[in-house]
Amino acid sequence: MDLVVFFLAALAAIATAVAVVAQKNPFVSALALLGNLVALAVLMLLLEAQFVAVAQIIVYAGAVMVMFLFVIAYVGPRGEVGPGERKPWQIWLAILAAALIAIEVVAVVYGATFSDWAEISGDYGSPAAIGKSLVTNYLLAFEIVSVVLFMGAVAGVIFGSGGRPLRLSNDEVLAKEAASAEQRRREDSRAVLDAARDSMGGDR
Amino acid sequence: MVDGVILTIVKSVILASVLMGFFALMTLIERKLIGRFQARYGPNRVGPYGLMQPIADLGKMLQKENVVPEGAHRKLYLAAPFIAMVCAISAFGLIPFGNVATIPGTDWTIHLYIANTSVSLLVVAAIGSLGFYGLMIGGWASSSKYALLGGMRSIAQLISYEVAFTLAVIGVIMQASSLSFITIANAQDHLWYFIPQILGFLVFFVAAVAESNRPPFDLTEADGEVVAGYHTEYGGMRYAMFAAAEFINAITLSALGAVLFFGGPSGPILPGPIWMLLKIGGFLFVLIWIRATLPRVRFDQLMKLGWKVLLPVATLNLLLTAAVVVYG
Numbered sequence: 001m002d003l004v005v006f007f008l009a010a011l012a013a014i015a016t017a018v019a020v021v022a023q024k025n026p027f028v029s030a031l032a033l034l035g036n037l038v039a040l041a042v043l044m045l046l047l048e049a050q051f052v053a054v055a056q057i058i059v060y061a062g063a064v065m066v067m068f069l070f071v072i073a074y075v076g077p078r079g080e081v082g083p084g085e086r087k088p089w090q091i092w093l094a095i096l097a098a099a100l101i102a103i104e105v106v107a108v109v110y111g112a113t114f115s116d117w118a119e120i121s122g123d124y125g126s127p128a129a130i131g132k133s134l135v136t137n138y139l140l141a142f143e144i145v146s147v148v149l150f151m152g153a154v155a156g157v158i159f160g161s162g163g164r165p166l167r168l169s170n171d172e173v174l175a176k177e178a179a180s181a182e183q184r185r186r187e188d189s190r191a192v193l194d195a196a197r198d199s200m201g202g203d204r
Numbered sequence: 205m206v207d208g209v210i211l212t213i214v215k216s217v218i219l220a221s222v223l224m225g226f227f228a229l230m231t232l233i234e235r236k237l238i239g240r241f242q243a244r245y246g247p248n249r250v251g252p253y254g255l256m257q258p259i260a261d262l263g264k265m266l267q268k269e270n271v272v273p274e275g276a277h278r279k280l281y282l283a284a285p286f287i288a289m290v291c292a293i294s295a296f297g298l299i300p301f302g303n304v305a306t307i308p309g310t311d312w313t314i315h316l317y318i319a320n321t322s323v324s325l326l327v328v329a330a331i332g333s334l335g336f337y338g339l340m341i342g343g344w345a346s347s348s349k350y351a352l353l354g355g356m357r358s359i360a361q362l363i364s365y366e367v368a369f370t371l372a373v374i375g376v377i378m379q380a381s382s383l384s385f386i387t388i389a390n391a392q393d394h395l396w397y398f399i400p401q402i403l404g405f406l407v408f409f410v411a412a413v414a415e416s417n418r419p420p421f422d423l424t425e426a427d428g429e430v431v432a433g434y435h436t437e438y439g440g441m442r443y444a445m446f447a448a449a450e451f452i453n454a455i456t457l458s459a460l461g462a463v464l465f466f467g468g469p470s471g472p473i474l475p476g477p478i479w480m481l482l483k484i485g486g487f488l489f490v491l492i493w494i495r496a497t498l499p500r501v502r503f504d505q506l507m508k509l510g511w512k513v514l515l516p517v518a519t520l521n522l523l524l525t526a527a528v529v530v531y532g
Contacts, residue, residue: 001209027344028280034337054326062333062366066340066359073344073352126322127383 006046013039026072034065048120051127215318220293227451228258234492241496261444268440273346276437280345285438285445288338292452295331298324299459300385302469302476316469316476317386325383328460329370332415336362338449339424343434354433357503358417358424364510365421369411371518375404375525376464389468398465400528403521405465407514412461414510416454418491420498423506458487 016039019032037060044053123129134142232247232254239246247254272278302316321327336359343355377383379400380391398405414421424433435446462468462483469476501509 025277028277031280031337031341038334050321050323051326054323054330057330058326058333062330062336063363066333066336066363069337069340069344070356070359073340073356127326128381 002046005042009039009042009046012036013043027069030065030068030072033068034061037061037065049125051125051130211314212318215314216297219297219318223293223296223452223455224448227448227455228262230451230455230488231261232257234488234495237489237492238496241493265441265444270442271437271439273348273437275347277345277347280341281437282442284338284342284345285442285449286338287341288335288449289445289452291331291335291338292449292456295328295335296452296456296459298328298385299456299463299480300389300468301480320384320386323383324385325373325377325388328456329366332453332456333366335449335453338446339434342438342446346434346437348437350431351434351436354424354430354436357430358433361414361417361421361423361506361510364507365411365414365514368407368510368514368518369415371515371522372404372407372411373460373464375401375518375521378522378525378529381529385463385468389463389470392467393470396465396467401465401521401525403517403524405461407518407521408461408465410509411514412457413491413494414506416457416491417450418454419495420500421506422500423503426500454488454491455484458484458491461487 013036016032016035020029020036023029023032037056041053041056044056235257236246236254247257250256250260272281297318298321300317300320304313304315307314339355339358339362343351343353343358346352376388376397379397380388382388382391417424424430426433430436435443438446459480462480466483468483469480471479471482474482
């Protein structure tokens with residue numbers, strides 16, 4: 001039973017990974033990446049890592065991929081990339097990178113000695129155990145990550161505001177718009193008056 | 205002892221069927237109640253008291269033609285309602301309806317839940333977040349600007365309120381020091397959590413209404429702005445599946461509320477499943493009541509409420525709970 005699930009999930013992981021690269025439509029490609037993440041979560045479940053599997057889905061599927069799809073759906077045109085738009089050096093670079101990764105994988109697999117299934121103790125990988133290790137052994141890393149995330153949030157707000165002053169409230173923005181509209185209206189009426197005076201002057 | 209896998213499959217089928225039946229009944233009850241709130245009768249023509257109305261609706265939906273709009277991404281367009289539906293139903297599978305029951309006349313004992321993991325609550329959240337993709341794919345694949353904007357808008361809403369929702373639930377998790385529904389429900393034997401977690405419950409409830417896309421937070425379907433949102437281009441059974449997924453999500457959120465804040469299946473005299481149904485029904489009644497009472501909020505009001513009111517209150521609740529758990 002475990003083996004069947006393993007091979008199904010592994011096949012799905014490989015197929016979706018290929019689809020991420022092979023699909024021409026960026027939206028579909030991102031969906032394939034999502035499928036890949038879910039397949040990996042299933043593999044983690046098989047390894048009794050329930051918390052990690054669920055966290056993977058919540059974080060990557062629930063948040064990260066949603067952002068990807070958001071951007072693709074809003075910004076990306078629905079057009080597809082044709083083969084003519086590829087540059088030759090990209091292909092050679094890709095082949096080189098793939099070869100390097102292949103060599104690395106082979107080296108690691110040959111160098112490794114595989115043990116039998118490891119036995120895990122009762123609460124290994126449980127939410128409580130992971131939480132405890134985060135706030136004891138890995139406290140520094142945990143805190144640094146929180147600072148990085150905070151900086152990301154601040155940067156997001158600044159970029160999102162598009163350089164406008166952040167302190168303007170909704171009412172102030174409305175007041176400003178009203179003032180500039182008033183200004184424009186005055187200029188318009190002055191122009192109309194000038195034009196009228198000109199035309200009257202012409203009559204004289 | 206019945207084989208575990210087969211028993212689980214049987215239980216899943218029963219639960220899914222009961223859930224669909226319950227959903228069909230609730231659509232009727234909702235229309236009846238809304239009618240009453242607005243001083244009219246509601247559906248009362250099909251069968252006694254209009255009881256056959258859901259079946260008539262189903263018959264009508266099934267006969268509709270399946271239209272795929274021009275320029276749509278056909279496969280994704282057709283698949284999106286299924287994604288929404290599958291996620292909605294499977295999230296409900298983790299809700300417990302009691303502990304152990306003995307089948308009358310035999311000595312078989314069965315657990316009144318399909319699965320109890322140490323991370324049940326997170327699993328429901330994870331499946332729920334996968335359900336978002338149904339809306340998103342539906343909105344994108346329709347190749348319609350209203351569907352796309354509606355889909356994006358609902359995703360923005362769901363993500364925003366998920367934050368406050370999760371923070372509100374963490375209070376309960378801390379107090380019960382568990383993520384398992386069974387443990388959380390059992391921990392409320394003496395006192396339902398909605399009393400010590402009243403702040404958390406209020407945030408949870410508002411966020412749950414928003415999460416289920418129900419009025420007054422149904423901006424997805426603000427017809428004057430985005431027609432019908434992500435399901436603008438859908439008709440017939442596929443539209444019905446989106447609607448069903450949305451309502452089943454509301455049922456799941458009600459069940460979550462019952463388990464997390466109202467003791468789940470525990471209660472005097474009556475058996476656990478009945479209590480669960482009563483508590484879920486209570487939640488749904490309030491949801492329908494709200495729908496009949498409150499007008500829809502504006503989008504900026506929605507975002508302001510989520511980020512500037514609910515999130516701080518949920519964080520405050522978290523700090524208070526932490527203090528109580530450590531020093532109390």
